[in-house]
Amino acid sequence: MKYPLGHNSWNSEEKRAAIKVLNSGFFTMGKHVKEFEKKFAYKFGAKYATMVNSGSSANLLMMSALKNFDSVLKKKNIKNPNIIAPVVGWSTSYYPICQNGFKINFVDVDLDTLNICPKKVEKAIDKNTVGILAINLLGNPCNFEKLEKIAKKNKLILLEDNCESLGASYKSKFCGTYGIMGSHSLFFSHHLQTMEGGVILTNSKDINDFLKSLRAHGWCRDLPKKNKLYKKSNDKFKDHFVFITPGYSVRPLEIEASVGLVQLKKLDKFMEIRNKNSEIFKKLFENKTWCKIQKQERRGQSSWYGFNLILTGKLKNKRQEIIRKLLKNKIEVRPTMTGNFLNNPVMKFLDYKTNGTFKNAINIDQNGFFVGNYPKDLNKELSFLYKILEKEAN
Numbered sequence: 001m002k003y004p005l006g007h008n009s010w011n012s013e014e015k016r017a018a019i020k021v022l023n024s025g026f027f028t029m030g031k032h033v034k035e036f037e038k039k040f041a042y043k044f045g046a047k048y049a050t051m052v053n054s055g056s057s058a059n060l061l062m063m064s065a066l067k068n069f070d071s072v073l074k075k076k077n078i079k080n081p082n083i084i085a086p087v088v089g090w091s092t093s094y095y096p097i098c099q100n101g102f103k104i105n106f107v108d109v110d111l112d113t114l115n116i117c118p119k120k121v122e123k124a125i126d127k128n129t130v131g132i133l134a135i136n137l138l139g140n141p142c143n144f145e146k147l148e149k150i151a152k153k154n155k156l157i158l159l160e161d162n163c164e165s166l167g168a169s170y171k172s173k174f175c176g177t178y179g180i181m182g183s184h185s186l187f188f189s190h191h192l193q194t195m196e197g198g199v200i201l202t203n204s205k206d207i208n209d210f211l212k213s214l215r216a217h218g219w220c221r222d223l224p225k226k227n228k229l230y231k232k233s234n235d236k237f238k239d240h241f242v243f244i245t246p247g248y249s250v251r252p253l254e255i256e257a258s259v260g261l262v263q264l265k266k267l268d269k270f271m272e273i274r275n276k277n278s279e280i281f282k283k284l285f286e287n288k289t290w291c292k293i294q295k296q297e298r299r300g301q302s303s304w305y306g307f308n309l310i311l312t313g314k315l316k317n318k319r320q321e322i323i324r325k326l327l328k329n330k331i332e333v334r335p336t337m338t339g340n341f342l343n344n345p346v347m348k349f350l351d352y353k354t355n356g357t358f359k360n361a362i363n364i365d366q367n368g369f370f371v372g373n374y375p376k377d378l379n380k381e382l383s384f385l386y387k388i389l390e391k392e393a394n
Ligand SMILES: Cc1ncc(COP(=O)(O)O)c(C=O)c1O
Pocket: 054, 055, 056, 057, 059, 089, 090, 092, 093, 135, 161, 162, 163, 164, 184, 185, 186, 187, 197, 198
């Protein structure tokens, strides 16, 4: 590939950290995970972090905590609770909603930001709505000023799937800390790479304690002595196998956390390079008649997961041809995440409702795609992409 989608950001430091854990003979969740959680939470200005084995698991635990932890969801008497979510997102942002007994209440996204449209959220609220899932798409922050206002006014829980947008911020506050919980992914193509991995951030100690139990079999073992969920007996033998939540087994590995600790130290540098690439991207592709690029909210700072284009003007509805050309030129491309998720065969398994039209999602589904961004100078790659597209448009 001349312009691949992802890039390995490890060097000898990560490898050394991983080998050190291998040599220690202690592989399962332990001190490295604890240290990583502490440093990750500190870095992003949250009080607590729970590391898990993927961003998808982070979403699963988030929704499970919402369903099962009484003090999160106070509206207990709602028979068919629904959660409003943008129709362009990721599959495993949606599944845990239904898996935990909520209906997905889909709304369209904004064509500029590609994020959930606050006006449409307001219109979608009904008597059964309990929450809003904000997904910061491709590094781009949602409009949290509006979403927070709507959530507060309607007594809704705001949750964030920040799996694609680690390091992004809105009004100088990191994304992933606006919601009552925020999920993150540490998968290969993401901002921090620990092979596989995920993190949930929260400012609530009680929620964090609940998540710690959900993460590992629902047992009480990982809870601190002082907690509101379960009074430990002081008999370690007994407390080893006391089960207090309907949990899972989604623990991370020590190797992942040890690599995460190295990567976390490099994050600012990674972001600097990603941002520099974004300046090149904007300079080349902004204000063209044949494409539309993702716009940031006025007070948002994107962490530029990738570079999205929606074909317009002369190139509108020519995505198939364009993609063929790009692949022929060894440029790796992907659709704009799920596109219009409603088009997927999996919908027959899901409990959902729709609201209004999905004009923007349909357009994104037909004309959208993205190329990669990573901590490597992409001047040559982006210029190459531009040359091909410009030739097609003229
Ligand atoms: C928005 C979003 N949520 C969740 C996930 C799942 O993360 P993971 O691949 O770590 O399971 C992804 C994956 O890219 C994603 O883009």
